[in-house]
Amino acid sequence: MIHESCRSRYAENCYKSCCTVNFVYTLCTTFCHYKMASSAVRKLPQYLKEIRIHLCQRSPSSQGVRDWVEKYYVDLKKQNPSFPIRVRECSGIQPKMYARYDFGKETCADLGNMNGQQVNETLYKFADSKP
Known part of the structure; x- marks a missing residue:
């Protein structure tokens, strides 16, 4: 088209x-x-200190997270080069995203059966919510 x-x-x-x-x-x-x-893709705020993403290499419930890594990760790192985004693969786990804020506060979201766009929206919900 x-x-x-x-x-x-x-x-x-x-x-x-x-x-x-x-x-x-x-x-x-x-x-x-x-x-x-x-x-x-946009700049992440100062009060957000780290994003950790856990996913399975093969499970269908992690497919959206794998799609997010392929589609959005590179541009996000280019926009935020010093911001730590940790992507961890482990066999047989449920995909989750953890956000660490100032003073060690953390939040978590389940990413099971989401598509890449929904994973990106979850990331920005974490970025927009100040603890």
């Missing part, structure tokens, strides 16, 4: 119609995927 705004933006740069479609499709999918992933 080629978005109309992408078609008009990039089609004028190519003179052959057969290559325009492939060129525009590649740019559209790359640009729109990057735009969606990076728009969901």
Whole structure:
């Protein structure tokens, strides 16, 4: 699928119609995927000290967490390079996210059967809630 705004933006740069479609499709999918992933990434607050994510390498209930790692983790680390985000894999466990705040306070959320977007929303709920 080629978005109309992408078609008009990039089609004028190519003179052959057969290559325009492939060129525009590649740019559209790359640009729109990057735009969606990076728009969901932001700077984490100072009072949040650490995020720990526990997941299973094979279990279906951890699939959303594995998707989150593939889709959002790199951009989040680029935006927060010194912020500790620990991803721990262990066979046969339920996926969970732990947030550590100032003065050692911690909260936990179950990530079982969530998709990548829901995992990202959970992370930002932790970031938005000051203990």
